[in-house]
Amino acid sequence: MSDDKKTSGPTSGERKLHVRVKTAKKRTVSQVRWLERQLNDPYVAAAKREGYRSRSAYKLLEIDDKFHFLKPGMRVVDLGAAPGGWCQVSVTRTHAQEGRGAKLGRVIGVDMGNMAELPGCTVMKLDFLDDGADDQVKAVLGGEADVVLSDMAAHSTGHRQTDHLKIMALCEAALEFAIDVLSENGTYCAKVLRGGTENDLLTQLKQHFRTVRHVKPKASRADSAEMYVLAQGFRRNRDDADED
Numbered sequence: 001m002s003d004d005k006k007t008s009g010p011t012s013g014e015r016k017l018h019v020r021v022k023t024a025k026k027r028t029v030s031q032v033r034w035l036e037r038q039l040n041d042p043y044v045a046a047a048k049r050e051g052y053r054s055r056s057a058y059k060l061l062e063i064d065d066k067f068h069f070l071k072p073g074m075r076v077v078d079l080g081a082a083p084g085g086w087c088q089v090s091v092t093r094t095h096a097q098e099g100r101g102a103k104l105g106r107v108i109g110v111d112m113g114n115m116a117e118l119p120g121c122t123v124m125k126l127d128f129l130d131d132g133a134d135d136q137v138k139a140v141l142g143g144e145a146d147v148v149l150s151d152m153a154a155h156s157t158g159h160r161q162t163d164h165l166k167i168m169a170l171c172e173a174a175l176e177f178a179i180d181v182l183s184e185n186g187t188y189c190a191k192v193l194r195g196g197t198e199n200d201l202l203t204q205l206k207q208h209f210r211t212v213r214h215v216k217p218k219a220s221r222a223d224s225a226e227m228y229v230l231a232q233g234f235r236r237n238r239d240d241a242d243e244d
């Protein structure tokens, strides 16, 4: 993994890579397409070379390089964390791994699927939409968080409206949790689909955060509808929230 100051990512060689799948006959068209995309994806190659568990790590690195919300000593909750790329970035940037300095951060990674242990990170296996899942994370957190991340994504149904509704439900659950646990000036960053964030959610975000923006990092595939909503400057005391 690269150090916590800079994002390296794909080299120019990796960007030019083009590999064809030779065993195409034994596979379905969609399997070949997926494999070719993986083999030719410069971020997949970079993640392998730099020791990240997922190409998604570069999305968070890019967003944080631009908006600087992960800092040493911070407490981060990462929802939809497996296989763990965002947790790796969070552990490094918050210095959550013991012995990395005086300002020791804290990272909790939550996923409904299995995630391998990661030094400096508490891994919780939970469906975050289940009743009481938020309370279980709060109990482990034992106080406020500075950053709530959500890269949660349900399996695509291929039906645009259904996928949109499913991702909005995940975003809303993450936001509800963020409003409960974030410290003053805290940050919420969550995956949404193009077409953006629904008005209700945007209104809520604007009430609770000083700055709200949509971000599409370069590492997010151009042909994917995925983007991120980034809300910074949480107002812990809702009494001073602007009603806009």
Ligand SMILES: C[S@@+](CC[C@H](N)C(=O)[O-])C[C@H]1O[C@@H](n2cnc3c(N)ncnc32)[C@H](O)[C@@H]1O
Pocket: 053, 054, 056, 057, 079, 080, 081, 082, 083, 084, 085, 086, 087, 110, 111, 112, 113, 126, 127, 128, 129, 151, 152, 153, 154, 170
């Ligand atoms: C795109 S992956 C996350 C990748 C991760 N950010 C990384 O860097 O490795 C989305 C994850 O969201 C998880 N997920 C989807 N719905 C969830 C839910 N209701 N509760 C917990 N995790 C969920 C999936 O299991 C999947 O591992």
